Amino acid sequence: MNTLLGRRTRVLAATTVAAGLMLVTACTSSDDGGSGSKTAAGGVELVKAGQLTTCTHLPYPPFQSEIDGKVQGFDVSLIDLVAEDLGVKQEILDTPFENFKTGAFLNSGECDLAAAGMTITEERKKNVDFSDPYFDATQAVLVNKDAGVNSLAEIKSKKVKIGAQAQTTGEDYVVKQGFDPVSFESSDAVLNGLRTGQVKAVVIDYPVVQGWLKNKADADAFEIVDNLNTGEQYGFTVKKGNTELVAAINKAIADARADGTYKKLYEQWIGPYDATAASPSAS
Numbered sequence: 001m002n003t004l005l006g007r008r009t010r011v012l013a014a015t016t017v018a019a020g021l022m023l024v025t026a027c028t029s030s031d032d033g034g035s036g037s038k039t040a041a042g043g044v045e046l047v048k049a050g051q052l053t054t055c056t057h058l059p060y061p062p063f064q065s066e067i068d069g070k071v072q073g074f075d076v077s078l079i080d081l082v083a084e085d086l087g088v089k090q091e092i093l094d095t096p097f098e099n100f101k102t103g104a105f106l107n108s109g110e111c112d113l114a115a116a117g118m119t120i121t122e123e124r125k126k127n128v129d130f131s132d133p134y135f136d137a138t139q140a141v142l143v144n145k146d147a148g149v150n151s152l153a154e155i156k157s158k159k160v161k162i163g164a165q166a167q168t169t170g171e172d173y174v175v176k177q178g179f180d181p182v183s184f185e186s187s188d189a190v191l192n193g194l195r196t197g198q199v200k201a202v203v204i205d206y207p208v209v210q211g212w213l214k215n216k217a218d219a220d221a222f223e224i225v226d227n228l229n230t231g232e233q234y235g236f237t238v239k240k241g242n243t244e245l246v247a248a249i250n251k252a253i254a255d256a257r258a259d260g261t262y263k264k265l266y267e268q269w270i271g272p273y274d275a276t277a278a279s280p281s282a283s
Helices: 012-019 074-087 152-157 169-176 187-195 206-212 215-223 242-259 261-269
Strands: 022-026 051-056 064-068 070-072 089-094 128-130 135-144 164-165 182-185 201-205 222-234 237-239
Touching: 012 089, 012 152, 070 074, 074 089, 074 242, 074 261, 128 152, 128 242, 135 152, 135 206, 152 222, 164 169, 164 187, 169 201, 169 222, 182 187, 187 201, 187 215, 206 222, 215 222, 237 242, 242 261
Parallel strands: 051 089, 164 182, 164 201
Antiparallel strands: 022 089, 064 070, 128 237, 135 201, 135 222
């Protein structure tokens, strides 16, 4: 998510943490072999034996969302590969998006890692350790077709009301451009704000907008007028100093790129494969 990236649509988001809801997303292994040990393959220490616990913020398609009662998406599929290598199963905990900047749920031992379409930034690196980049992202400017604007510059000059998801790089970007955006808690709320006329334009991660425009009603009502290359890359995060888990994540990403699994998952969840996503530049 561009955390800063974005990014996201959610029905469950605000309540699941308080309820302590744990969503099982994949079973890559039955358990830890019955030993009850929290040490997985490669010497990776886990917060709970037999499972790789992932913090996320739902929904944020195509990276993670609940589909047919199961959390699925691009991020989920990649972390399933990590869990498989470790010989455990992945379980997902839905948490507030603000958590991802501070690493609070990693530090408190609630989760082993966070996967939330999160942009790698120097600010966040102060609180968490990132994996290698796994996705290159841009920000899309989506407007109501009756807004009469064709660029971010026109949105500003014509004083069109603009929105963004709170605590994301999209919101940070428009603020730096001199806007005072309406701040929405989730990507679902961003889209609803556009649909209900609270705002006439939004800035949010491009893959999220791609998903929205698959809906004919949204495609008829809205259009992309700008695609902002902000140099963002997504990474998974772990508690600072957890080098073993970072290494395991990086290995799974590299293996998936090498054997074609990354391309397959990209096409399944995001769309036509962009070769530049296979080897992103160093963050």
